[in-house]
Amino acid sequence: MxxxxxxxxxxxxxxxxxxxxxxxxxxxxxxxxxxxxxxxxxxxxxxxxxxxxxxxxxxxxxxxxxxxxxxxxxxxxxxxxxxxxxxxxxxxxxxxxxxxxxxxxxxxxxxxxxxxxxxxxxxxxxxxxxxxxxxxxxxxxxxxxxxxxxxxxxxxxxxxxxxxxxxxxxxxxxxxxxxxxxxxxxxxxxxxxxxxxxxxxxxxxxxxxxxxxxxxxxxxxxxxxxxxxxxxxxxxxxxxxxxxxxxxxxxxxxxxxxxxxxxxxxxLGASLLPAPRGPARAGRLLSGPIGLAWRGGRGAIAGWVVGGLLVGLLSTRLSSVIAQVGDTVPSVQALLQTLAARGSLAQGAIEVFFTLAGILAACAGVQMLVRLRRDEADGLAEPVLAAGGGRARWLGAGVVVSVAAIVGVLGAAVGGAAAGLLTTDDPDPSLLRDAVVSAAGQAEAAAVIAALTALAVVLIPRPAALLGWVIVGAAAIVGLFGPLFGVPDAVVRASPLASVPVVSGDTVDPRGAIAWAVAVVALGVVAFVGVRRRELVADR
Structure with missing residues (x-):
């Protein structure tokens, strides 16, 4: 004791x-x-x-x-x-x-x-x-x-x-x-x-x-x-x-x-399941920082992609049920409008589910960038830089894999939505358009969160991993539940998850698309400029 x-x-x-x-x-x-x-x-x-x-x-x-x-x-x-x-x-x-x-x-x-x-x-x-x-x-x-x-x-x-x-x-x-x-x-x-x-x-x-x-x-x-x-x-x-x-x-x-x-x-160090055995020699994929980052993150990305696929499938499979509720229960429509859906009930379901897919995509993107910080803290980034990779290429590899994760998750969500429509009686083809627009908007939102995480990895590396997940959690809570908690609209719009393009009726509401795109570019430029000017921080 x-x-x-x-x-x-x-x-x-x-x-x-x-x-x-x-x-x-x-x-x-x-x-x-x-x-x-x-x-x-x-x-x-x-x-x-x-x-x-x-x-x-x-x-x-x-x-x-x-x-x-x-x-x-x-x-x-x-x-x-x-x-x-x-x-x-x-x-x-x-x-x-x-x-x-x-x-x-x-x-x-x-x-x-x-x-x-x-x-x-x-x-x-x-x-x-x-x-x-x-x-x-x-x-x-x-x-x-x-x-x-x-x-x-x-x-x-x-x-x-x-x-x-x-x-x-x-x-x-x-x-x-x-x-x-x-x-x-x-x-x-x-x-x-x-x-x-x-x-x-x-x-x-x-x-x-x-x-x-x-x-x-x-x-x-x-x-x-x-x-x-x-x-x-x-x-x-x-x-x-x-x-x-x-x-x-x-x-x-x-x-x-x-x-x-x-x-x-x-x-100590052993496990019930044996560690997977790789090939004796590394393939061409591992000859550069991007391939190395992809090799380390592909398993996690696969899990997030499966989650996106399931969310997309539910978005259209349940939309037909929701569409039948509006005439008999008007409060359903009022609630979905509170959640920021401005169109049909089925469109509201697409928006809600693809907001969840956007959260999964943001998590996947942040995880890939957090891995950079962990590799740096564990001393694994030094061999990559010593091989001539350079700090910008090291950060760029993480960014590329992060973008691939975001696109993969939301692409799988669109594929799941399409599969849900194919297995639904009397499907509405316009819902696939809604899914694509929502996915594009959520990809931009996830990119903003990933860019903020990349900037944190560069400027404040020690708490960067924690800060990345805090940003995801704050954006999700404000974006999903802010209206129900009575949070002011200006605060809700500060969450990229809640202020990206969506379908409203027969038109597309662009919301903050241009502003967030500018923010992603600006954050990315600052991160790449900053990473050239700092030393590795090999402790947590």
Missing amino acids: TDLVPLLHARLRRDAVQLGLWILAALALAAATVAGVRGQFPTTEDRAGLLAAAIANPVILLLRGLPSGTDEAAFAAFLIAPFLLLLAALMSTFLAVRHTRAEEESGRADLIAATPAGRSSPFAATVVHGIAADLVLGGLVALTFVGLGYPVQGSVLLGLATTATGVVFLGVTLLGAQMVRTSRAANAIGVWATLIGLLACGLGNALGTPSEDLQRMRSAPLAWVSPFGWGENVRPFDADDARPLLLSFALAVLCISVAAVLQHSRD
Whole structure:
């Protein structure tokens, strides 16, 4: 036990900024939701109208929680619960990898294992550290809702659901880190497990059984295979049923226990899955910085492309359902207009889904540029520069692969939209045009975010990776949820995801296309000029 104290102290010092940002983001989102509900939906009739629209429209339930009545607190939980659970899951995922597989990959785990701490104490410290972070997050979420005047029991259960979901994905990622040799692969396992769980829960809610008054929804069985479904079925401020969380804690205990056994039984640096064996000699692709950057990022790009394909497929497969709702449930049209869709309901669905595809594309582009910073910090950029690549070519390689990732994700989304139309009864060919326009606009938005990340890598390299992901998160939150939170239009338009060209009726609304194009070029020029004038920074 005495070995845990210095290890925990070191982890707390190392993670203070990262965990602080995750927790502050969750609390700010919770407070903004309550303010948005009180400002945008002050009456029971307002909330009832949106709940009826959500229950009638599968798209809205994919992006929101489980409807549980018109009470203000329950309505706020419906809007925010999935995103609180998502933040807890992602925070725990990255924490688990940072202190296990990443430590082995860097060689620090060998140094710690040579001390009296041995091999078991660092793993135990990571488990305690992760659970403590989730408890702090859940506790502060509960205090936030209590402080804003909501019932104590429901607030505590919402905080407990947040904690439980974080602990589940802590365990899942700890287990995944035993399977693969690299921290990148371990992070990919955790992130994709999180996204699949979120999608399964959203689909389970969308396919559920509504109440007769269209104010509540009972989840379909699909939601019950996901930790997000377990957290949402607590129904804070309504049923206040903590029993689904027993499933979360049981799965967490199982995953952590199996991970502990595997950690103890394997060699440091080894994994259950063997590392892929490449050819004995490098091909022509690896003769330059671009080929090297592509070789390192192609696996991650493939995962983001699959995500874009699925989003595009859903955009047109569900549009036919949405188009039939407008005449019978006018609040659906009002809601989609609130989300910035100005045309038919099917066009609104295209815009919403392609905004999600734009977020995936931005994540893919940022990840490729963040890899440059990681290679620099690990000393891997020096051999590339020593081979005559030059700083500008090194940065250019990352930019080229980042652009390829953005185009690949959104191109796959357009392909998925086309496939969805081909498998839909009485398809509307104009929706493919809408998808292409939306994809082009979101490509520009993702390029802006990637350009900002590239500039951060050049000018402020040490926090550049964190800053890149913060930019993605801020743009997504403001762009997707700003109107519902009552954020001023000027602030919403500051998010490139929400101010790029879209189809409005039979015309194209250019929005900020020219301004963002100029911004991309300007940011790129500054980044390439700046990278020529700075030295490599080989530490984090």
